[in-house]
Amino acid sequence: MNELVPKIFDVMKTYSKDQLVKDIVAGIIVAIIALPLSIALALASGVSPEQGIYTAIFAGFVISFLGGSRVQIAGPTAAFATIVAGIVAKNGMDGLIVATIMAGIILVIMGLLKFGNLIRFIPYTITTGFTFGIAVTIVIGQIKDFLGLTYPAGTATVDKLKAIIANIGTFNIKALIVGAVSLAILIIWPKFKSLDKIPPSLIAVIVSVLMVKFIGPLKDVNTIGSLYTIKKGLPGVSVPSVNMDMILTLLPDALTIAVLAGIESLLSCVVSDGMIGSRHKPNMELVAQGAGNIVSALFGGIPATGAIARTAANVKNGGRTPIAGMVHSVTLLIVLVVLMPYAAWIPMPAIAAILFIVAYNMSGWREMVNLVKHSPKSDTLVLLTTMVLTVVFDLVVAIEVGIVMAALLFLKRMADVT
Numbered sequence: 001m002n003e004l005v006p007k008i009f010d011v012m013k014t015y016s017k018d019q020l021v022k023d024i025v026a027g028i029i030v031a032i033i034a035l036p037l038s039i040a041l042a043l044a045s046g047v048s049p050e051q052g053i054y055t056a057i058f059a060g061f062v063i064s065f066l067g068g069s070r071v072q073i074a075g076p077t078a079a080f081a082t083i084v085a086g087i088v089a090k091n092g093m094d095g096l097i098v099a100t101i102m103a104g105i106i107l108v109i110m111g112l113l114k115f116g117n118l119i120r121f122i123p124y125t126i127t128t129g130f131t132f133g134i135a136v137t138i139v140i141g142q143i144k145d146f147l148g149l150t151y152p153a154g155t156a157t158v159d160k161l162k163a164i165i166a167n168i169g170t171f172n173i174k175a176l177i178v179g180a181v182s183l184a185i186l187i188i189w190p191k192f193k194s195l196d197k198i199p200p201s202l203i204a205v206i207v208s209v210l211m212v213k214f215i216g217p218l219k220d221v222n223t224i225g226s227l228y229t230i231k232k233g234l235p236g237v238s239v240p241s242v243n244m245d246m247i248l249t250l251l252p253d254a255l256t257i258a259v260l261a262g263i264e265s266l267l268s269c270v271v272s273d274g275m276i277g278s279r280h281k282p283n284m285e286l287v288a289q290g291a292g293n294i295v296s297a298l299f300g301g302i303p304a305t306g307a308i309a310r311t312a313a314n315v316k317n318g319g320r321t322p323i324a325g326m327v328h329s330v331t332l333l334i335v336l337v338v339l340m341p342y343a344a345w346i347p348m349p350a351i352a353a354i355l356f357i358v359a360y361n362m363s364g365w366r367e368m369v370n371l372v373k374h375s376p377k378s379d380t381l382v383l384l385t386t387m388v389l390t391v392v393f394d395l396v397v398a399i400e401v402g403i404v405m406a407a408l409l410f411l412k413r414m415a416d417v418t
Contacts, residue, residue, distance in 0.1 A: 007068050007284070022317075022320065023324040029197070032202055033309075036202060040358070044138055059304030060292070060332070067325075070280070071321075071324065074289070076301075077307050083260075083394065084096060094241065097297045098242055100257065100294075101297045103254040104297065107287070111283045111285070119259075123402075132368050133398060141160055148172025148173075148174065149164060149171060175349045178218060179352055186201065212345070223347050225345060232336070232337070260303075264305040272315055378409045
């Protein structure tokens with residue numbers, strides 16, 4: 001098995017019409033799941049709603065076509081929300097484009113140098129700590145829209161938390177009603193096994209839109225359209241002006257994006273391998289992730305990686321080859337061209353509710369509790385430090401400090417053994 005040949009060239013040797021039908025159906029279903037998530041994650045990242053869809057279309061297609069997995073579905077994920085928001089706040093969209101392209105180049109180099117198997121050596125305490133920290137950050141960032149609070153937008157998570165406490169008196173009961181109904185649907189809908197083919201996020205969006213459109217007192221609840229201008233149609237190519245100062249400034253962010261994309265994508269590959277009894281090509285997957293991020297940035301998207309939940313949905317609905325991921329991207333392209341203006345109707349409290357569930361599902365709180373209970377105190381210290389730094393400062397600082405701490409503790413253990 002050639003490690004640097006895309007998986008699609010392996011699987012197409014035995015491809016059948018029956019599998020084509022299954023891949024098309026799975027791709028369409030995953031696109032329906034990805035639509036509200038892509039919009040919500042774009043807003044959580046501090047960019048416009050359509051940019052999340054650009055990411056799922058362009059990065060998703062390239063990563064499926066070039067990837068080392070049979071079933072990987074790629075697009076925007078919650079792991080990038082905080083770092084993207086920070087880059088946009090400090091360096092604007094040009095900074096985000098440059099950082100994402102740099103991250104893509106780093107990923108391609110990592111794949112070509114066959115670093116795919118080394119990603120797994122990043123300590124689990126670090127990944128668990130920053131993942132939980134990202135989840136906390138997302139929740140804090142969405143309280144404003146869920147409760148309908150009014151205050152100037154802040155960038156740092158701690159500043160947002162202070163603003164929430166200071167402005168709790170601006171709480172809007174109408175927004176809370178829409179958000180609470182959406183959250184209830186997201187929690188209760190999956191419990192009905194006969195309805196699990198229909199994504200709960202889609203139902204929550206539809207119900208919340210109907211509430212705001214047709215229930216008079218709720219009509220002044222903020223929607224995407226009341227806060228953002230949504231662009232319909234395909235984006236143009238974005239080529240930012242670059243200088244050495246910008247590259248040096250954004251290098252830590254680019255490295256963080258690359259490491260996150262590598263970890264998330266390969267973890268998703270491992271999970272999906274277990275579901276379908278396959279074996280992915282880690283180095284080819286890194287090359288594909290790099291190429292996908294470069295293309296995403298050039299077409300106005302944000303950083304992308306393999307999405308475990310969407311990949312699992314692909315497998316569950318019969319997807320078994322990269323064709324399903326490509327169909328998912330093409331379906332979203334059609335939605336972007338035809339239906340995107342209707343996204344303006346989606347209430348902001350519903351977006352907040354979707355992101356609450358995303359944060360809960362990604363938090364890994366059970367793993368956190370288990371590690372704190374059973375791990376050595378030194379590992380627990382690394383985990384908690386990484387988590388706190390993610391929330392208080394940012395992901396770059398958290399990963400840098402976490403890796404240094406883990407390395408020092410490893411050296412101490414080796415010294416104790418000898």
